[in-house]
Amino acid sequence: MNDPHDTPDLTGLIHHPYLPPAGFEAPQVGVYKASTVYFPTVADMRQREWKDKSAYTYGLHGTPTTYILEERLCALEGGLQCVLVPSGLAALATVALALLKTGDEILLPDNAYGPNKALAEGELRHYGITHQYYDPMQPDDLSARLNERTRLVWLEAPGSVSMEFPDLPELVRRCRQHGVLTALDNTWGAGLAFQAFDLLGDGQCAVDISAHALTKYPSGGGDVLMGSIITRDQALHLKIKLCHMRLGLGVGANDAETVLRSLPSIGLRYAAHDRTARALAHWWGQQSACVQVLHPAVPGAPGHAHWRAVCRSGLAAGLFSVMLHPRYSQAQVDAFVDGLKLFKIGYSWGGPVSLVVPYALRSMRTLESAEVAQGTLVRFSTGLESAQALLSDLQQAMQAHLPTA
Structure with missing residues (x-):
């Protein structure tokens, strides 16, 4: 009778000789996980x-x-x-x-x-x-x-x-x-x-x-x-x-x-992010609360001519910033960001969810720049939500927290 504490012999399981037939093809690439790689000799x-x-x-x-x-x-x-x-x-x-x-x-x-x-x-x-x-x-x-x-x-x-x-x-x-x-x-x-x-x-x-x-x-x-x-x-x-x-x-x-x-799908997603970002950037350009739209594809933005020369595709991603008027305090800007519902507060970008982060830009720079206006900067990353839904979100937060002069 075997000792019940003996380890089962699974050598045949570990060294099983079966190999699947070659020639399998599918839309997605196979996932190979390995630290050790075997050598025949x-x-x-x-x-x-x-x-x-x-x-x-x-x-x-x-x-x-x-x-x-x-x-x-x-x-x-x-x-x-x-x-x-x-x-x-x-x-x-x-x-x-x-x-x-x-x-x-x-x-x-x-x-x-x-x-x-x-x-x-x-x-x-x-x-x-x-x-x-x-x-x-x-x-x-x-x-x-x-x-x-x-x-x-x-x-x-x-x-x-x-x-x-x-x-x-x-x-x-x-x-x-x-x-x-x-x-x-x-x-x-x-x-x-x-x-x-x-x-x-x-x-x-x-x-x-x-x-x-x-x-x-x-x-x-x-x-x-x-x-x-x-x-x-x-x-x-x-x-x-x-x-x-x-x-x-x-x-x-x-x-x-x-x-x-x-x-x-990167090309489709990139273009979708781009379209939405431009729609939102255009809207911001019409708001008195905003003193500057920072988006390479927007005429008048810093480096717009360079973007046109190099980005012959006409694409410009889904990322842009706005400089809010100096009359708004940091507390007001933070309340505006907190008041957004669809835009989530978070770093990074390129995902399906739109993101927003306020930045103290002057504390991040060593050199003085004549390209960027004075004010409080807020960066937006557009996700894959509809542009209209995001615009409605911006409007409600602005009405609540960024009063017009």
């Missing part, structure tokens, strides 16, 4: 190469699911190589850690994504990497700050929160003249509004690196954190990929599956 293990996606060696180095997502993102953005990271901020940090060393300097636009500036002021400074902020609307200011220690210049189009659209081709030219690499936070453009690797449509003007928060439009659900780093130069890609490997970065298979499932 020691010789095969020693010969496999993960850097060029010709084989599989370990889960962190890629699976069929992540390889497919990387290739489709390259198709979206016009790149040749891609690595996936756990968030958009991780993409920005990985670029910096892969390319910079003690004694180097990095330049960032003064209206850059706040956490990227915090990275420069925190970890990079601790590592002996200095930084400067430049005015992205003044290429001469960038040129004046470029020096023999500058190794990387970040670009952002449009700027975070205040939405100024810079002259991207000119900024890239200035960096090229000094032999400095350019990296673009391409989350807003998403590979749809413009092509980072072909800014003017002539194949001559391109950024070196496109970093993308897949959390936003590629995911589209407000439920996935992921980022990508896309390049067209193999040597540059390898520097980033090796740093990525050494940092032990990876993404979950189910998250990769979610982004893959959402990608086919």
